[in-house]
Amino acid sequence: MRGITKRFPGVVALQDVSLHLSRGEVLALAGENGAGKSTLMKVLGGAYPPDAGEIHVDGAPVRLSNVRDARRAGIALIHQELMLAPNLDVAGNIFLGNEGASALWGPLRRSRMRERAAPLLARVGLAHPPQTPLSGLTVAERQMVEIAKALSQQARIIVMDEPTSSLTGGESERLFQIIHQLRAEGLGIVYISHRMEEVLALADRVMVLRDGRHAGGLDRAEATHERIVALMVGRELQSHYFPERPSAPTGDVVLSVDGLLVAGAPAPVSFEVRRGEILGFAGLVGSGRTELMEAVFGARPALGGSMRVEGRVFRPQHPRDAIREGVYLAPEDRKRHGLVLPMSVAANVSLPGLRRYARFGFLDRRRERKVAAAEVARFKVKTPSLERPVVNLSGGNQQKVVLGKWLALAPRVLILDEPTRGIDVGAKAEIYRHMAELAAQGLAILMISSEMEEVLGMSDRVVVMHERRVRGIVPRAGLTAERVAALMTGQAEAAAV
Amino acid sequence: MRRELGMFVALVLLGVGLWASNHDFLGASNVVNLTRQIAMLGIFAIGISFVIITGGIDLSIGSIIGLTGVIIAYLSGQHYPDNPAAGGRGYSLWIGVPVALAVAGLIGLAQGLLITRLNLQPFIVTLGGMLLLRGVSQTIVGGGTLSLGDVPLANLANGGVLGSPGNPLVPYPVVILFVVALVGGYLLHFTVFGRYVYAIGGNREAAEYSGIPVRRVETLTYVISALTAGVAGVCYAAYIGQMSQQVGIAYELYAIAAAVLGGVSLRGGEGTVIGAIIGSCIMRVIDNGINMFQWVYRDASGARRVFRLDNNWTFIIIGAVILVAVVLDQVAHVVQSRRLTRRAAVDARRTPAEGEA
Numbered sequence: 001m002r003g004i005t006k007r008f009p010g011v012v013a014l015q016d017v018s019l020h021l022s023r024g025e026v027l028a029l030a031g032e033n034g035a036g037k038s039t040l041m042k043v044l045g046g047a048y049p050p051d052a053g054e055i056h057v058d059g060a061p062v063r064l065s066n067v068r069d070a071r072r073a074g075i076a077l078i079h080q081e082l083m084l085a086p087n088l089d090v091a092g093n094i095f096l097g098n099e100g101a102s103a104l105w106g107p108l109r110r111s112r113m114r115e116r117a118a119p120l121l122a123r124v125g126l127a128h129p130p131q132t133p134l135s136g137l138t139v140a141e142r143q144m145v146e147i148a149k150a151l152s153q154q155a156r157i158i159v160m161d162e163p164t165s166s167l168t169g170g171e172s173e174r175l176f177q178i179i180h181q182l183r184a185e186g187l188g189i190v191y192i193s194h195r196m197e198e199v200l201a202l203a204d205r206v207m208v209l210r211d212g213r214h215a216g217g218l219d220r221a222e223a224t225h226e227r228i229v230a231l232m233v234g235r236e237l238q239s240h241y242f243p244e245r246p247s248a249p250t251g252d253v254v255l256s257v258d259g260l261l262v263a264g265a266p267a268p269v270s271f272e273v274r275r276g277e278i279l280g281f282a283g284l285v286g287s288g289r290t291e292l293m294e295a296v297f298g299a300r301p302a303l304g305g306s307m308r309v310e311g312r313v314f315r316p317q318h319p320r321d322a323i324r325e326g327v328y329l330a331p332e333d334r335k336r337h338g339l340v341l342p343m344s345v346a347a348n349v350s351l352p353g354l355r356r357y358a359r360f361g362f363l364d365r366r367r368e369r370k371v372a373a374a375e376v377a378r379f380k381v382k383t384p385s386l387e388r389p390v391v392n393l394s395g396g397n398q399q400k401v402v403l404g405k406w407l408a409l410a411p412r413v414l415i416l417d418e419p420t421r422g423i424d425v426g427a428k429a430e431i432y433r434h435m436a437e438l439a440a441q442g443l444a445i446l447m448i449s450s451e452m453e454e455v456l457g458m459s460d461r462v463v464v465m466h467e468r469r470v471r472g473i474v475p476r477a478g479l480t481a482e483r484v485a486a487l488m489t490g491q492a493e494a495a496a497v
Numbered sequence: 498m499r500r501e502l503g504m505f506v507a508l509v510l511l512g513v514g515l516w517a518s519n520h521d522f523l524g525a526s527n528v529v530n531l532t533r534q535i536a537m538l539g540i541f542a543i544g545i546s547f548v549i550i551t552g553g554i555d556l557s558i559g560s561i562i563g564l565t566g567v568i569i570a571y572l573s574g575q576h577y578p579d580n581p582a583a584g585g586r587g588y589s590l591w592i593g594v595p596v597a598l599a600v601a602g603l604i605g606l607a608q609g610l611l612i613t614r615l616n617l618q619p620f621i622v623t624l625g626g627m628l629l630l631r632g633v634s635q636t637i638v639g640g641g642t643l644s645l646g647d648v649p650l651a652n653l654a655n656g657g658v659l660g661s662p663g664n665p666l667v668p669y670p671v672v673i674l675f676v677v678a679l680v681g682g683y684l685l686h687f688t689v690f691g692r693y694v695y696a697i698g699g700n701r702e703a704a705e706y707s708g709i710p711v712r713r714v715e716t717l718t719y720v721i722s723a724l725t726a727g728v729a730g731v732c733y734a735a736y737i738g739q740m741s742q743q744v745g746i747a748y749e750l751y752a753i754a755a756a757v758l759g760g761v762s763l764r765g766g767e768g769t770v771i772g773a774i775i776g777s778c779i780m781r782v783i784d785n786g787i788n789m790f791q792w793v794y795r796d797a798s799g800a801r802r803v804f805r806l807d808n809n810w811t812f813i814i815i816g817a818v819i820l821v822a823v824v825l826d827q828v829a830h831v832v833q834s835r836r837l838t839r840r841a842a843v844d845a846r847r848t849p850a851e852g853e854a
Binding site: 045047066067068071077079081082083084085086087088092096097098099101103104105106107108149 | 684686687688689690691692693695696698699700702703704705706707708709710713714717766767
């Protein structure tokens with residue numbers, strides 16, 4: 001791939017990017033969000049024909065103007081959101097778009113597809129029979145189906161976008177084995193990830209993109225965490241990336257959760273959080289943290305146990321009840337659960353407390369704007385106006401609008417589920433600073449995070465969950481990455497509360 | 498198939514119940530009439546199922562049914578020299594019917610292309626088509642009716658195979674449904690095309706990224722839907738004989754209801770041809786059952802009395818049946834997912850507790 005340029009209305013997503021991949025090589029592609037990784041991947045997959053540049057596969061020039069071209073050239077994509085049809089079976093998904101019929105009206109040869117699927121499934125180590133419905137498979141197993149699909153097309157180049165983002169530790173290990181095996185078979189693999197440990201463990205070479213340009217390449221020997229991050233952000237990470245926090249707060253308990261049993265969880269959960277405290281929740285994706293918080297917020301039924309807010313019994317049946325008590329949730333998927341994307345910044349900020357801005361049922365737009373303007377100023381939201389639909393803001397600014405929406409209501413407890421997911425490094429530091437400030441003002445914060453650095457850098461104490469149980473609560477003293485990692489992967493450790 | 502099986506059982510129970518209340522329900526004349534009604538609905542319920550399985554919707558088919566009939570009446574209806582506006586031009590049916598079907602197919606193609614090439618919403622495009630085509634029918638009939646008159650087409654609705662002449666056992670529309678079901682079932686369940694229809698409904702993006710010609714497949718589903726509506730339109734024209742602007746109004750909603758009753762999900766990705774037929778049967782049996790149902794009892798004085806359902810209740814009952822069916826389906830879903838959750842919890846408990854506080 002040489003000199004690839006891709007423009008979109010208003011932006012140049014890729015500027016003169018070149019990429020070289022050898023047989024039997026794993027090339028890691030790193031970069032912040034918006035650096036152009038996904039665009040590059042889509043160019044390779046034929047979804048975005050490039051505006052300039054050329055692509056050679058095995059020395060021969062190829063034109064990739066649609067998905068079929070890319071497949072013919074031996075390139076297969078594995079998207080972060082798996083591209084499978086849940087209503088078809090495993091074999092049907094593997095051969096989707098490649099049924100081996102010459103015409104649309106050709107017969108569907110199910111039994112032949114099943115026969116051909118079996119050896120592919122064996123290669124990726126999936127024990128399910130080919131006629132298993134896809135909906136019965138875990139995310140990790142579905143990913144193996146995607147890989148089997150790539151193999152079924154005789155792919156020589158496989159591009160994987162954040163393949164471990166929804167896998168557990170063990171499942172990721174299994175995936176790495178498969179990647180090693182494919183590399184040994186002579187396939188070239190482009191591995192897109194922002195998890196440094198994986199990049200360092202897997203890659204033969206690392207290529208870093210920044211703002212749609214090639215920011216640098218590192219060989220296995222020279223790649224270190226610091227050097228990759230330095231290339232990604234274009235500067236060395238500031239030492240006070242995480243704000244200084246006073247020592248563990250000793251204020252009153254704001255929220256206490258006693259023996260809360262969440263539907264689907266095997267055991268009840270207890271914890272408490274004090275004024276001014278940031279309580280981290282560490283764990284792998286699927287460890288039950290989000291479900292627990294949804295129960296605290298009243299969005300998911302609790303089967304047992306009790307909760308208290310400032311000593312009063314708190315039994316939320318609906319998010320309304322939680323909001324009335326000043327317990328707010330900034331959800332993980334802010335685009336779906338946190339914001340009404342086509343609505344303006346002002347309307348999003350005012351939404352949960354809309355009644356306060358109404359007089360006799362009529363909306364007092366001046367008050368609405370005043371409150372929204374105050375929150376925009378507090379969080380320094382970069383928006384040209386309060387009327388701008390939030391869909392047009394960047395991820396970091398969207399998250400600030402979510403925070404502003406709750407802060408306008410004077411919260412007691414703020415639950416942040418993956419507060420910096422999908423936000424670039426600069427905006428992250430800002431979010432961290434705001435969190436520290438809010439805590440200093442006496443707010444209790446529950447922070448779910450899958451990023452170890454964030455958990456270690458921000459939390460006063462850390463609740464570690466694994467398979468929907470609390471495995472331990474680690475205080476700031478004695479908080480180490482190793483200890484948290486051991487607990488969250490379910491490795492035995494003496495209870496530490 | 499769970500939904501189809503459940504609905505089939507419901508259908509059988511319904512039939513047995515109606516037969517118990519009134520043995521005429523399974524009498525020859527009612528059966529012939531009922532199967533004819535089922536067949537005419539089933540034909541286009543199968544067609545719209547293709548669209549619904551891709552996650553789309555087609556609101557124009559009632560108007561297409563009306564328009565095909567009007568075109569046939571206009572071209573091939575008997576010519577009345579003294580009153581030309583009351584009938585047609587008197588051309589051969591071999592001209593009228595193919596032209597009407599071709600128009601139906603082209604309408605489907607046009608709507609499909611608008612939806613897929615311009616990325617328009619199926620609801621809006623076919624709503625526009627529904628109104629526009631209804632207007633075209635009105636303009637052609639000029640507000641009155643067009644009589645087919647004495648043309649052999651009437652035989653299509655009233656004639657049939659088996660049985661004695663004049664007293665057919667299987668009406669022709671049932672034969673047509675059989676053919677449509679065979680062709681439709683083959684397309685949907687045994688060809689690559691059918692697989693793509695399901696894939697698009699299951700995960701459109703995945704279909705795109707699998708290199709499936711999504712737009713072509715989707716366009717074809719609208720052509721299929723419109724064509725089956727055209728075929729049904731021919732049957733209705735034969736059956737009614739007098740084409741007015743009213744023919745086919747709201748039929749798209751019957752077809753959607755029949756498909757949904759038979760397990761075709763409006764979320765896309767789910768449904769079968771046999772399900773669409775079972776759904777059509779249920780719709781028509783209820784319709785017919787409201788007429789047939791009777792309850793013989795003796796009142797306080799011992800006099801024999803017969804309770805019958807009021808015809809005006811038809812829509813209330815059909816509406817209620819649809820709501821009950823989707824509620825039951827949803828309950829089944831919830832129960833199933835609860836069971837899965839519970840199983841997962843049990844599995845989790847079985848793993849030894851490590852380092853737990």
